[in-house]
Amino acid sequence: MNKLLLGDNLEILKNLESESVDLIYLDPPFFSNRNYEVIWGDKGEVRSFQDRWSGGVEHYIGWLKERVEEMHRILKPTGSIFLHCDWHADAYIRVLILDKIFGEQNFRNEIIWCYNKWAVSGKSFSKNHDNIFFYTKSSDYKYNQQFQERAASTLKRFGNNEIISGVDEKGNRLPSQISEKESKGVKMYDWWQIPIVAPSGKERIGYPTQKPEALLERIIECASNEGDIVLDPFVGGGTTVAVAERLRRGWIGIDQSVTAIKVTEMRLKKPQRDLLDAPFIVQLHKYDYDTLRYQDAFEFETWIVQQFGGVPNSKQRSDGGTDGKTKDSLPIQVKRSDNIGRNVIDNFQSACKRFDVKLFEKQIADGKPIGVIIAFSFGKGAIQEVARLKNHDGVIIELVKVEDVVPIAKKPKLTLTCNDLGLNAKKLREIEFVAVGESESGIEFYAWDFNFSESDGFKADVMIDKAGKQTHAFKAGNYQVAVKVVDNEGIESIEIITLKTNGILEMGG
Helix, strand or coil: CEEEEECCHHHHHHCCCCCCEEEEEECCCCCCCHHHHCCCCCHHHHHHHHHHCCCCHHHHHHHHHHHHHHHHHHEEEEEEEEEEECCCCHHHHHHHHHHHHHCHHHEEEEEEEECCCCCCCCCCCCCCEEEEEEEECCCCCCCCCCEECCCHHHHHHHCCEEEECCECCCCCECCCEEEEEECCCEECCCEEECCCCCCCCCCCCCCCCCCCHHHHHHHHHHHCCCCCEEEECCCCCCHHHHHHHHCCCEEEEEECCHHHHHHHHHHHHCCCCCCCCCCEEEECCCEEHHHHHCCCHHHHHHHHHHHCCCEECCCCCCCCCCCEECCCCCEEEEECCCCECHHHHHHHHHHHHHHCHHHHHHHHHCCCEEEEEEECCECHHHHHHHHHHHHHHCCEEEEEEHHHHCCEECCCEEEEEEEEEEECCCCCEEEEEEEEEECCCCEEEEEEECCCECCCECCCCEEEECCCEEEEEECCEEEEEEEEEEECCCCEEEEEEEEEECCCEEEEC
């Protein structure tokens, strides 16, 4: 299952399976101006910033190297890594990190990404490119050749046909000939002219160092196939995982910033998802009860079994009453509900016996649990029956609450008010919206959907609003406006207001 993971990528990478990823793209914080490095400004990002800047370039290289070492471990033998950097530390990164970990023999390209931007005054040429180092884990790696259009001078002379030359049996060069077969173009060069994301472009989400989707498309298409796993350990604004999703790759995105993870989540949900889109999970430090309790049952079962350290079932039906197994192969059953009753205990005991009768009998003989039930809470009848089975029959069933597996947090409080500002010059009704959130951990940001519908879910028109205040103009009609607040733990609340605009403004809750 595709994953967005909040936390220090070093610790998360250490827990990923060896040789499990096909392609890694990373755009780590550049070794550059300090103010530029703190983008979102939330607590997790600031902590990471302070860690990597506690020393000079040697400390920065050490900080990055230990992460790349873990990336090398989890990369498949046929896999590739693309490391994005700039002039501040590119030489150090290539020599001290990539050559040492991946080997000089596995260097493939130094890709130069060229772009236009405002020139900076000074006695030097304008620095209008980034570097992307392309290394592979071995000589046997996936690579899908990419092509680009022929130069205009060549097209003018020969059209879009192949130019063929050769030698005779004595090795003498033959005159060039033009093939009538249509060409795909010429092989892609190692310098790429791709525009940066324009401030008013459709891709723009408000992330200052956001990379264009065209850049990631080229990398993902050349070094992976449909169904492969793409990893971005510095997910930032989410471009890598958004493109991987669209190109039918599996993906894992990691970031220490709550804002980065939640903005990426909204970005993935903004397009209309279809039946072919794979589900994804978002792993935070704490989790909201309502979100867990009422999400898709199979997604929750899979996720909570993984959080418990078990292996979930791959099928949703005909599972024999079990939803996974522990690392010791004991059956796990998940109940996405509260106050589990005695009947669940009776049914689970039978399911454990069907699951593996020899293991069932051995666990009883050894005085160990026959299986685990995970639920939000257990009723008095279930607790009494588990005690009776243990005392009278020697049958031990382990009961585990969801809050014992993952920490549960309270939703932030949220209020939404609006003020009619009247008609603007275009005869549209302008309305000012003010959202106020309260949370023990502090409010991180607000997001807005000015044409919300229950069927489509929340589709952010404004993804990052630190103040909780927006003005929007509406044509005459009926609308639902939704605001979402996200706190510093990544827990969110949503408030919806109904509007009817015509000659006057009418509002409903």
